[in-house]
Amino acid sequence: MTTTTPRNDDGIGTRPRTPHRRHRLPLGRVLGWVVMLIVLLVTLFPFYWMLRTALSSNSGLATHPTSLLPVDTSLNGFRRALGLTTREESLAQGGFGATIDFWRYLANSVVVATAVTVCQVSFSALAAYAFARMRWPGRNTVFGVFLAGLLIPSIFTLLPNFVLVRDLGLLDTLPGIALPTLFMTPFAVFFLRQFFLGISVEIEEAAMIDGAGRLRTFLQIIVPMAAPAVTTLAVLTYMTSWNDYLWPLLVSQTDRSRLLTLALGVFRSQAPAQAPDWSGLMAATLLAALPMLALFLAFARRIVNSVGFTGIK
Amino acid sequence: MTPTSPARDRGRTGTGWRRSEWRDLPTALLFIAPATFGFGVFLVWPAIRGIWLSFTDYSVFAPASFVGLDNYRRMVADPVFWSSFRVTIEYVVINIGVQTVVALLLAVLMQRLTKSMWVRGIILSPYLVSNVVTAMLWLLLLDYQLGIVNQLLEKLGLDRLLFWGSPGLVIPTIALVNVWRHLGYTALLIFAGLQTIDQQVYEAARVDGAGEWASFWRITLPLLRPYLAMVLIVTSIGSFQVFDTVSVATQGGPANSSNVIQYYIYNVAFTRYDFGYASAMSVALLLVLSAITFVQYRLSRAGQSDAS
Numbered sequence: 001m002t003t004t005t006p007r008n009d010d011g012i013g014t015r016p017r018t019p020h021r022r023h024r025l026p027l028g029r030v031l032g033w034v035v036m037l038i039v040l041l042v043t044l045f046p047f048y049w050m051l052r053t054a055l056s057s058n059s060g061l062a063t064h065p066t067s068l069l070p071v072d073t074s075l076n077g078f079r080r081a082l083g084l085t086t087r088e089e090s091l092a093q094g095g096f097g098a099t100i101d102f103w104r105y106l107a108n109s110v111v112v113a114t115a116v117t118v119c120q121v122s123f124s125a126l127a128a129y130a131f132a133r134m135r136w137p138g139r140n141t142v143f144g145v146f147l148a149g150l151l152i153p154s155i156f157t158l159l160p161n162f163v164l165v166r167d168l169g170l171l172d173t174l175p176g177i178a179l180p181t182l183f184m185t186p187f188a189v190f191f192l193r194q195f196f197l198g199i200s201v202e203i204e205e206a207a208m209i210d211g212a213g214r215l216r217t218f219l220q221i222i223v224p225m226a227a228p229a230v231t232t233l234a235v236l237t238y239m240t241s242w243n244d245y246l247w248p249l250l251v252s253q254t255d256r257s258r259l260l261t262l263a264l265g266v267f268r269s270q271a272p273a274q275a276p277d278w279s280g281l282m283a284a285t286l287l288a289a290l291p292m293l294a295l296f297l298a299f300a301r302r303i304v305n306s307v308g309f310t311g312i313k
Numbered sequence: 314m315t316p317t318s319p320a321r322d323r324g325r326t327g328t329g330w331r332r333s334e335w336r337d338l339p340t341a342l343l344f345i346a347p348a349t350f351g352f353g354v355f356l357v358w359p360a361i362r363g364i365w366l367s368f369t370d371y372s373v374f375a376p377a378s379f380v381g382l383d384n385y386r387r388m389v390a391d392p393v394f395w396s397s398f399r400v401t402i403e404y405v406v407i408n409i410g411v412q413t414v415v416a417l418l419l420a421v422l423m424q425r426l427t428k429s430m431w432v433r434g435i436i437l438s439p440y441l442v443s444n445v446v447t448a449m450l451w452l453l454l455l456d457y458q459l460g461i462v463n464q465l466l467e468k469l470g471l472d473r474l475l476f477w478g479s480p481g482l483v484i485p486t487i488a489l490v491n492v493w494r495h496l497g498y499t500a501l502l503i504f505a506g507l508q509t510i511d512q513q514v515y516e517a518a519r520v521d522g523a524g525e526w527a528s529f530w531r532i533t534l535p536l537l538r539p540y541l542a543m544v545l546i547v548t549s550i551g552s553f554q555v556f557d558t559v560s561v562a563t564q565g566g567p568a569n570s571s572n573v574i575q576y577y578i579y580n581v582a583f584t585r586y587d588f589g590y591a592s593a594m595s596v597a598l599l600l601v602l603s604a605i606t607f608v609q610y611r612l613s614r615a616g617q618s619d620a621s
Contacts, residue, residue: 032422035422036419036426036432039436039496040432040436042493043436043439043497046439046450046451047438047450049450049453050449050450050453065458065459065464066464123347123351124348126347127344127347127349129344130345134340135334135337136334136337136338136341136342137334137335139341142349146352149352149357151603152360153553153599154554155554155578155595156363157359157360159363159366159588159591159592160358160363160366160592161355163362163588164358164359164362183348183350186352186356189348214337214340214344215340218344239441243442243443245556245557245560246556246557246560246579249560261443261445262445264443264449265445265560268449268452269561278456278459281453282449284449285446288443288445288446289443289446296434296438296441300434301434304433307498307501307502
């Protein structure tokens with residue numbers, strides 16, 4: 001009896017609206033899913049197309065430009081991009097002779113991104129802790145100045161930083177590329193401070209009374225408790241550093257300091273405008289994108305969840 | 314527990330804090346030392362130097378010499394500067410306009426349809442790859458000869474389009490390609506904002522007979538306004554600095570029609586070695602960005618007073 005009563009109520013109460021609702025709501029949902037699926041398709045298709053093109057031959061691409069599967073499937077595109085073929089072979093396959101010294105650029109990118117991430121996150125965390133948890137004269141003023149730094153767009157400091165790095169004799173070196181973001185970004189300090197503020201004071205005070213110094217409290221209590229935030233920031237910093245193009249373009253001049261993202265741009269600029277080696281270009285693009293896609297697969301949940309927070313700058 | 318409360322009580326009486334403030338100072342200074350060094354040397358000093366350089370004639374090879382407002386006079390009279398400025402504005406309007414509207418739609422759809430981690434992960438994935446990779450992918454997809462988009466247009470009986478090579482299409486093309494990369498990121502930012510809206514408000518509206526459409530315009534948008542303003546500040550500042558796609562895909566062409574301001578600054582500085590003039594244009598861009606931040610911040614504050 002009791003279960004039927006609400007159903008009756010519902011039926012009577014919404015009778016005039018029921019037919020309208022029943023039709024509109026599922027239709028709305030179906031329409032919503034259609035839009036959503038289109039967005040997902042447009043998002044993923046370019047990645048698939050890159051793989052399909054990289055595995056095809058240039059002659060096959062020219063004759064079957066709309067084939068959904070690779071045409072004349074082979075790894076020749078990757079061989080050309082990596083310089084594993086002779087110049088003659090490469091030209092015969094529709095290549096243009098340029099290659100990517102993949103392992104060297106990969107190593108350069110890893111060195112720079114790792115150094116920037118480790119140093120920037122550590123130094124920013126130390127500063128953020130001093131701003132969030134220590135009381136000292138002038139703290140709020142100094143933090144205010146740091147915050148104002150958020151308003152300076154990175155492009156504004158680009159030219160003067162180039163002059164500075166040149167004066168230091170660090171052009172075309174990995175330290176020259178890493179230096180400007182090695183110590184901090186105002187965003188990293190702000191991001192971590194917000195997290196440290198949310199950690200319970202009692203635990204920290206208990207540790208201090210037990211005789212632990214500031215540094216030990218920071219390392220043994222605060223850092224472990226803020227581990228999710230620190231990891232999130234580290235992944236984002238790594239990604240930003242890895243994907244950066246303009247600053248390495250200014251500083252790097254030869255192979256010895258070339259990073260992977262920049263190398264892809266250089267590789268593309270060497271391709272002829274007429275009949276470019278699409279298979280080789282997409283193979284190179286795939287190689288350049290792969291490390292970040294792997295990072296994403298490893299940290300997907302963390303990265304996705306962090307977006308809402310990082311937006312509130 | 315007992316040992317902590319006296320410590321905090323002592324803290325509340327003014328003199329206690331003051332003593333511990335000075336005691337903490339050396340440690341605090343040590344903690345902020347590396348970050349402050351980086352902040353001063355690679356952010357504050359370059360910012361000041363950038364403003365100084367904009368008043369000089371500086372070719373990188375010879376020391377800078379003060380020339381007063383010459384660079385700014387030259388800028389006002391430079392047709393390429395103004396065309397770059399116009400092109401950049403066009404880019405930002407298309408890029409941010411389309412991106413914000415579609416991202417808002419996508420965020421509302423996600424909230425209604427699915428909280429799936431898969432969906433969120435997929436729509437965010439383009440944000441993970443670099444602008445350079447993005448440009449490469451779309452160079453192929455939108456290629457005149459072999460690009461799948463032009464192949465489809467032809468199959469539909471339409472004319473092929475010279476996406477990257479015609480003056481009228483190149484900026485919309487770059488703007489939309491970059492929407493592809495940033496759409497998921499923006500949608501997730503807005504999605505996070507949607508989570509802050511109390512579901513009971515929607516329930517109440519439904520009881521009052523409001524449909525989906527009405528609740529979107531009357532509830533979602535007004536309550537989201539401060540959030541949207543914040544998202545707009547962050548995304549449009551990024552949008553004004555567009556460079557990578559232009560550098561990889563068009564080099565500013567055809568005939569300056571995609572010569573955005575940042576690309577022009579780069580060319581003046583690094584192919585003509587005219588750092589003074591390049592710095593003056595950077596200052597102009599900085600002023601525009603500051604003005605935009607200020608206006609949008611005011612708008613977001615207006616929204617907040619609405620909500621609270």
